[in-house]
Amino acid sequence: MLHTRIALITGATSGIGEATARLLAKNNFKLILCGRREERLQNLATELTSHTSILTRVFDVRNKEAVVEAITTLPAEWKDIDVLINNAGNAHGLDPIQTGNEDDWDAMIDINVKGLLYVSKAVMPEMIRRTTGHIINIGSIAGKEVYANGNVYCASKYAVDALTKGMRIDLNAYGIKVTAIHPGLVETEFSLVRFKGDAERAANVYKGLEPLKGQDIADLILFTLTRPAHVVIADLVVLPTAQASATIVKRN
Ligand code: NDP
Numbered sequence: 047m048l049h050t051r052i053a054l055i056t057g058a059t060s061g062i063g064e065a066t067a068r069l070l071a072k073n074n075f076k077l078i079l080c081g082r083r084e085e086r087l088q089n090l091a092t093e094l095t096s097h098t099s100i101l102t103r104v105f106d107v108r109n110k111e112a113v114v115e116a117i118t119t120l121p122a123e124w125k126d127i128d129v130l131i132n133n134a135g136n137a138h139g140l141d142p143i144q145t146g147n148e149d150d151w152d153a154m155i156d157i158n159v160k161g162l163l164y165v166s167k168a169v170m171p172e173m174i175r176r177t178t179g180h181i182i183n184i185g186s187i188a189g190k191e192v193y194a195n196g197n198v199y200c201a202s203k204y205a206v207d208a209l210t211k212g213m214r215i216d217l218n219a220y221g222i223k224v225t226a227i228h229p230g231l232v233e234t235e236f237s238l239v240r241f242k243g244d245a246e247r248a249a250n251v252y253k254g255l256e257p258l259k260g261q262d263i264a265d266l267i268l269f270t271l272t273r274p275a276h277v278v279i280a281d282l283v284v285l286p287t288a289q290a291s292a293t294i295v296k297r298n
């Protein structure tokens with residue numbers, strides 16, 4: 047019988063993480079769903095329990111102690127995490143570097159970079175012990191190209207790119223697969239967060255083009271996770287057809 051893998055998804059309360067939870071639940075994965083918004087996690091868990099076993103963990107990836115607590119207190123039957131999807135993250139603000147808001151800088155570096163490190167550090171020991179596992183980091187086209195006013199968000203995603211490469215090198219001896227997926231424009235709550243709840247400004251980001259959906263990224267994650275044991279997808283950039291680069295977008 048096919049081994050049912052355990053996947054831990056950070057940022058499962060919306061967007062790419064939520065779509066991934068839905069897809070993996072229907073594809074023979076047991077899921078540990080993480081995020082800060084407990085009610086959303088509970089609702090999603092309730093919905094998906096007809097497909098698979100679900101555990102939820104509420105924590106802020108910035109809180110090192112909370113991350114360690116969430117992972118080390120997993121019940122014995124959930125400890126062997128096979129798949130870690132480091133998805134939690136956001137942009138905060140879109141300002142020139144000279145007038146950037148330091149709280150936004152802290153949020154992006156603390157969540158997108160340090161949070162990813164804390165979660166990975168907590169999950170890796172069991173993967174290393176079992177000499178198996180797969181870590182998928184969600185980067186961004188912003189981690190491949192810098193655009194005007196993207197400065198610190200881009201830096202945080204360049205860091206994700208570098209950390210992915212570093213993980214693949216350092217974990218090579220343990221048979222652990224490491225993948226980065228770098229999306230372009232995906233219509234999620236991302237722009238609403240970036241523009242601090244300004245729904246009109248957020249909607250404008252996706253106006254006049256057909257953006258990617260969370261489901262599109264979930265499909266790639268599932269594809270990546272279902273390659274044969276000897277194959278790792280190392281690095282994937284995925285854009286809407288209307289997008290040619292971080293800044294060149296064909297709009298109607
Ligand atoms: P959403 O805003 O829809 O989702 C972000 C997720 O991250 C939420 O589930 C949120 O959960 C979680 N999160 C944010 N901050 C924290 C935190 N401090 N601790 C724990 N969880 C946190 O955006 P997306 O789905 O689009 O974003 C997912 C990833 O994809 C991010 O890393 C983003 O940078 C990346 N990405 C997005 C693109 C896009 O155009 N949308 C393009 C390229 C990359 P909660 O608030 O409940 O904690």
Ligand code: 8X3
Nearest residue numbers: 186187188230231292
């Ligand atoms: C999100 C993509 O181009 O809006 O990472 O920064 S972009």
